[in-house]
Amino acid sequence: MELGKRLLNGDKRAAARLITMIENDDPEAVAILSAYFSYTGRARVIGITGPPGAGKSTLVDKLAKQLRKQNAKVGVLAVDPTSPFSGGSILGDRIRMSDLNLDPGVFIRSMGTRGHLGGLSKSTLGAVKILDIMGMDYILIETVGVGQSEVDIVKAADSVLMVMVPGLGDDIQALKAGIMEIGDVFVVNKSDRDGADRTKTEIEMMLDFDHGEWRPPVSQAVAVNNTGIEELTENLDRHWNYMESSSKLIEKRIHNSELEIIDLTQTAILKEMMGNDDNRNRIRELAQKVASRERDPYSISQTVLKEMIVGAEGGMEV
Amino acid sequence: MELGKRLLNGDKRAAARLITMIENDDPEAVAILSAYFSYTGRARVIGITGPPGAGKSTLVDKLAKQLRKQNAKVGVLAVDPTSPFSGGSILGDRIRMSDLNLDPGVFIRSMGTRGHLGGLSKSTLGAVKILDIMGMDYILIETVGVGQSEVDIVKAADSVLMVMVPGLGDDIQALKAGIMEIGDVFVVNKSDRDGADRTKTEIEMMLDFDHGEWRPPVSQAVAVNNTGIEELTENLDRHWNYMESSSKLIEKRIHNSELEIIDLTQTAILKEMMGNDDNRNRIRELAQKVASRERDPYSISQTVLKEMIVGAEGGMEV
Numbered sequence: 008m009e010l011g012k013r014l015l016n017g018d019k020r021a022a023a024r025l026i027t028m029i030e031n032d033d034p035e036a037v038a039i040l041s042a043y044f045s046y047t048g049r050a051r052v053i054g055i056t057g058p059p060g061a062g063k064s065t066l067v068d069k070l071a072k073q074l075r076k077q078n079a080k081v082g083v084l085a086v087d088p089t090s091p092f093s094g095g096s097i098l099g100d101r102i103r104m105s106d107l108n109l110d111p112g113v114f115i116r117s118m119g120t121r122g123h124l125g126g127l128s129k130s131t132l133g134a135v136k137i138l139d140i141m142g143m144d145y146i147l148i149e150t151v152g153v154g155q156s157e158v159d160i161v162k163a164a165d166s167v168l169m170v171m172v173p174g175l176g177d178d179i180q181a182l183k184a185g186i187m188e189i190g191d192v193f194v195v196n197k198s199d200r201d202g203a204d205r206t207k208t209e210i211e212m213m214l215d216f217d218h219g220e221w222r223p224p225v226s227q228a229v230a231v232n233n234t235g236i237e238e239l240t241e242n243l244d245r246h247w248n249y250m251e252s253s254s255k256l257i258e259k260r261i262h263n264s265e266l267e268i269i270d271l272t273q274t275a276i277l278k279e280m281m282g283n284d285d286n287r288n289r290i291r292e293l294a295q296k297v298a299s300r301e302r303d304p305y306s307i308s309q310t311v312l313k314e315m316i317v318g319a320e321g322g323m324e325v
Numbered sequence: 326m327e328l329g330k331r332l333l334n335g336d337k338r339a340a341a342r343l344i345t346m347i348e349n350d351d352p353e354a355v356a357i358l359s360a361y362f363s364y365t366g367r368a369r370v371i372g373i374t375g376p377p378g379a380g381k382s383t384l385v386d387k388l389a390k391q392l393r394k395q396n397a398k399v400g401v402l403a404v405d406p407t408s409p410f411s412g413g414s415i416l417g418d419r420i421r422m423s424d425l426n427l428d429p430g431v432f433i434r435s436m437g438t439r440g441h442l443g444g445l446s447k448s449t450l451g452a453v454k455i456l457d458i459m460g461m462d463y464i465l466i467e468t469v470g471v472g473q474s475e476v477d478i479v480k481a482a483d484s485v486l487m488v489m490v491p492g493l494g495d496d497i498q499a500l501k502a503g504i505m506e507i508g509d510v511f512v513v514n515k516s517d518r519d520g521a522d523r524t525k526t527e528i529e530m531m532l533d534f535d536h537g538e539w540r541p542p543v544s545q546a547v548a549v550n551n552t553g554i555e556e557l558t559e560n561l562d563r564h565w566n567y568m569e570s571s572s573k574l575i576e577k578r579i580h581n582s583e584l585e586i587i588d589l590t591q592t593a594i595l596k597e598m599m600g601n602d603d604n605r606n607r608i609r610e611l612a613q614k615v616a617s618r619e620r621d622p623y624s625i626s627q628t629v630l631k632e633m634i635v636g637a638e639g640g641m642e643v
Binding site: 037269290297311 | 358362363376377378492581586589590593598599613620623624625627633634
């Protein structure tokens with residue numbers, strides 16, 4: 008049977024293979040996702056982020072198990088934007104050790120796509136579609152770290168869960184400035200540690216001071232002991248119900264589609280620019296002139312734009 | 326006197342104003358940087374990154390003071406890719422409190438440029454040029470967090486200093502996978518904490534296992550007590566001498582120029598795409614079709630490419 012049909016029937020091997028194909032920017036995978044795109048949009052997509060050391064993996068593991076108790080099918084994508092590895096990454100090894108993987112209602116995949124030409128969002132969003140088509144009720148996207156790429160990734164979700172941890176010190180201030188606006192639900196994990204109440208209070212105060220129509224709930228958890236997971240799923244449900252019962256869900260999905268269209272277009276342009284030897288050599292030649300201060304990069308980028316994108320023959324080939 | 330000349334004379338106010346202009350994508354600032362570009366390339370640019378909670382700000386503060394003892398002029402850029410704020414950001418407030426700012430041989434600026442259309446690299450690299458033109462001997466670029474954008478920023482440096490901290494737990498594995506390849510010099514800060522020796526040993530083992538011609542040194546520090554800062558500057562000197570005495574420095578600068586040219590070209594394309602109302606409205610209209618599953622984003626990106634970049638009249642205007 009062909010790959011797309013097998014995927015629609017929930018075949019995990021087909022899903023794994025398609026994700027690898029989409030990571031490798033295989034045109035056949037893109038064609039399959041195009042053809043089966045109308046089957047997407049059914050899953051609830053939850054993005055999970057937070058600083059390193061917050062225990063996100065353990066939390067995701069427990070969250071997935073809690074959702075399984077409700078008989079939901081759960082897909083997990085662990086995305087590490089700084090890792091050049093895929094599939095066989097350290098994250099992947101950790102995940103494969105999880106007993107979750109023995110559960111037929113769970114599909115876990117780790118992705119590390121650094122080095123792919125502008126392919127991070129394309130791969131991740133492609134994988135989300137694959138899990139959606141195969142019939143997952145929930146898709147949990149876990150990222151390592153808090154940076155622009157992680158923010159971009161979790162923003163593609165319907166709900167963003169921000170995992171905090173006691174003891175971040177001064178850095179919590181800087182983190183907060185960046186994350187407050189993207190978190191829909193907050194949890195302070197490792198709450199058996201000193202300072203957990205203070206961290207929760209600090210987050211509550213920041214949210215009291217600045218929030219929109221939706222005031223994100225903040226709970227505590229000790230994921231390793233499975234404490235606080237039920238309250239967390241209830242908070243996630245509350246956010247989902249709020250989104251679904253208003254125009255917020257469709258608004259968010261339209262906005263996310265805009266970002267994806269722009270990203271796909273940029274990726275296509277970059278591929279065109281850097282996908283042929285002549286262009287690559289020409290850019291290196293121009294870069295040498297910049298490094299030797301013969302020419303400045305600003306005027307050079309105009310040259311590149313004219314030569315490679317607009318082109319002498321009236322535009323690049325599409 | 327005109328802004329560019331004042332900058333070349335080391336005028337801090339001119340520098341501050343130009344950085345704001347470049348953040349706002351002011352064409353006049355770009356023109357000034359083009360005109361004075363030949364004065365760049367003199368400063369040693371050091372990128373500093375590491376996980377939140379590693380105490381990077383304090384370390385940068387002490388490092389700058391140590392370099393001042395050697396009579397070097399020091400510029401500091403604190404970049405927070407997740408923060409929409411600039412100048413008046415929380416990071417900025419923290420920095421302005423530093424007594425370093427009273428030192429005439431120091432220029433400190435914080436930048437948070439999220440929300441600017443693809444402008445993160447453009448702003449940061451522009452600010453580096455501004456500090457270089459004004460005559461700084463060292464430019465320290467500090468980033469918050471470890472993600473793809475932070476990696477992109479510090480990669481623009483001549484040397485990358487990776488600040489680690491004891492007690493990251495399992496996440497150190499995931500971090501390591503992403504950072505080992507970009508760090509030129511490592512320091513374990515907060516080394517008075519439990520597990521500091523273990524963290525250092527783990528890093529040493531990773532580096533023993535996998536390094537190029539240059540084997541990054543690893544030292545310990547307690548920045549808050551000013552301990553280990555001298556050893557750290559010696560390690561940074563060793564890396565600089567290695568780079569300068571080989572073809573590595575020019576190679577790295579050519580590579581960085583390639584990345585900058587590509588980034589500037591992409592930014593220009595994005596600006597062209599999203600800089601006019603017609604295009605923005607059209608993308609929103611197409612995004613609605615994606616969100617309602619009428620059309621898929623892959624074929625839409627081809628439509629956008631044809632309509633907006635290649636264009637009916639033979640290409641976009643440059």
